Amino acid sequence: MELEEGYEEVEEECEYEDEELNDSQSADKSVDLNQEEQNHFMLDGKPFRLKQHSQKQSFSETHVRTTTYLEKNIHQIIKMLQHQNQIESITKFINDSIKHYLTTRYSE
Incomplete structure (x- = not known):
């Protein structure tokens, strides 16, 4: 099917968006790995990991005025x-x- 002049197929744009998402997802994974490496230490030759504390919700997140x-x-x-x-x-x-x-x- 021929497109009128000035129009593009939408599928091509979606492929580029998917590639950008994959790049940002891999960047997020590398940030997670860097944070994990910062919390990984050796103590007497054994791996030592800091405990992850869940953040307590703020008062405004748990209450309604x-x-x-x-x-x-x-x-x-x-x-x-x-x-x-x-x-x-x-x-x-x-x-x-x-x-x-x-x-x-x-x-x-």
Whole structure:
């Protein structure tokens, strides 16, 4: 099939994109190997590898902000408990309270 002047077949462009992807994938692999080599040491003639620690998710990745209103006396009690180190934080206390309520009230 003949193409009008000024048009190219799309398949040719895709081949070049695939080659670029393969080049970037091999570059990513070499970066991974370099990082692995940096974490590989010899100790008394034996290989020593550093433990890989998983990164803890940030607070904003694990929580959603919700605005609510507490009764004044409940808020005072919670603040008092927090001041006396009976609870870590109001957020944790409310989350734990809601979890407890949901599991006792709505779970099978």
